[in-house]
Amino acid sequence: MFASPVPTFYKIWKKGDVDGFRPDPYLASVINCALWILYGQPFVHPGIILVVTINSVGFTLELSYILIYIFYAPSNKRTKVLLVLLAEALFFLAVATFSLKVYQTQSSRSLFVGIFCSFFGVCMSMSPLTVMGK
Template sequence: MVSPNQVRNALGIIGNVISFGLFLSPSPTFYRIIKNKSVEEFKPWPYVVTVLNCLFWMLYGLPVTHPNNILVTTINGIGLGIELIYVAIFLFYSSGTKRQKVLGTLIVEVIIFAVVLVLTLKVFHTTDARTIFVGVFCVIFNCFMYFSPLLAMTQVVKSKSVEYMPFLLTLTGFLNGLCWTSYALIHIDWWMVVPNGLGTLSGIMQLVLYGIYYKRKSNTSNEVELPTKMATEV
């Protein structure tokens, strides 16, 4: 008989695979930046915010914070590396104010994470207390990352076209949220259930919009920047 822990681990592995795909989804954007040797009008902020989000979830999944959640740490560690590559590409091909703003934001993020890390290890002495403290930051920054999907949904409604919301990316984002929600429900972890539940709901809303506006899709195909999905809504 399959135990709940085995099911949970299986869901975590599947979630890692899906999340890895989502982390790679913006790669065409950065290929274009490299090819054109210009950041053009692309915005770096979704990727910059994801860096801090990954750092918090890496800390959350460590045994010193929340035991038996190492799969959360592994995928966010991988995601952190990928996001840093994206940001490095943006910095390399940007200049002036754009570069300064990104560098300044990264410095602030490092300071914020360092403070949270020190407080977690020095002030809170039980895993339960550390889980709550770090979990609050994880949920807050996950919520910030919902702005991209919401903006995409707004564009769909205004334009009555789904060209701004690619179906495969939308479906994968929904499955990612559903997978991690199921993972978190096996051993109830509200700090994971809340953001992933919101991610699942967001995915459902986007799929419904896609179904409504798909037939109205414009015959003209313009290249647009893909919205960054929350790769690990955990």
């Protein structure tokens, strides 16, 4: 699933332009993978190293796609993507900090972070539908 956009980004790289391509699915995947990596940490939900492994690979690939997009996008689109990435990073830090400061047990942290993981998993699955609005 994470490698499926490779042909698209190969075309962007060869053409040197993003045309009307939208980065929404990849931005949704970045926050989704980041939250699942947090969820798989021992202080949140111990013993699920495979969740961390697959989402680390996904996070790296999705971030690579976004970097390629940023490199070839016009400045107005580049700025929007960078602002979304900044918002995602701040949101991730807020969830991580809040879960560690407020929730004292692994089960409560696991539930709190897991709710966000589930929500953003749905968002990631629905994000390709944003192309229909275009």
